[in-house]
Amino acid sequence: MRRGNYGYDAPWALAGLVFGGLALLGLAAVSFTFDVPAPGAVFLLGGLYTLASAGSHLYTTRRGKFAVWAGELHRLKGDERVLDLGCGRGAVLLLAAGRLPEGRAVGIDVWRSRDQSGNAGQVTRANAAAEDVTADLVTGDMRDLPFGDGTFDVVVSSLALHHVHRAEERARAVREAYRVLRPGGLILLADLRHTAAYEDVLRDLGMTEVRRRDLGWRYWYGGPWADMWMLEGRKPVLTAASADRVA
Incomplete structure (x- = not known):
C-alpha cells in the first residue's frame, strides 16, 4: 500500500x-x-x-500501475541515478526512490493539473515525506532537459510523452532522454500511444536491446482497448573498437 x-x-x-x-x-x-x-x-x-x-x-x-512499476524497478541495484520524465505526483518516481539507498531519484515536470487530479510540485513533496523517501524535483520541459549528457543511469516515464502534441516534439523528448542517459544505461518508457514511434527513434539512435511489450491487464485504463505498452532499451557502450570506427 x-x-x-x-x-x-x-x-x-x-x-x-x-x-x-x-x-x-x-x-x-x-x-x-x-x-x-x-x-x-x-x-x-x-x-x-x-x-x-x-x-x-x-x-x-x-493499485495496478504500482504493482507493474514495482516489478519493472526491481532490477535496480540501489546506487543508480534515476530520472522520471513527467513525474506528476511521484507514483513512479517515489517507487524508484525507495529502491535507491545509495543513489538518487530526480523528477521533472511542468506541474499541471489537467491530466491528474491535484497535480502540483508541493503534492509530490508531501508524498515523498509520506513514503519516507527523498527525491529531487525539477521544473522543466522534457523536450529540453536541463541536464548534461550521460547524467543518469536509468530514465523512466509513465503516461507523460503522449501529452506532447506533435510527433516531432515527442521524438525530440525521446532523443533528450537518450542524451542524458549514460552509456550502458536503461530506458523504460510506458505509454498508451505512440510507443512504436518512440521505438523507431531509439533504434535510429543506435539503442540496443530494444523491445516493446504490452504491460497486461493490471495497466488497463478501462479495458484492453486502453492498454499500456512498455518500451525499453539500453544505450550502447562505446568501446575502443567502435570509437575507432566512428573516428
Missing part, C-alpha cells in the same frame, strides 16, 4: 465511465418498467460493461 496521495489518472475519463454506466442502468430500469425488454437488455449489458471498465480504470490508477 502506498502512503502518498496520488490522485486519479485521467479523472474526467473515470467519471465519464461511472456516470455513463449508471445512466445506462437507469435506461435499462425504465425500459423494463415500461415492458420494453429488448432495449432494456441492451442498456443493462452496456451499463454493466461500462461500470466494469470504470472498475478496471480505478484498479489501475490506485
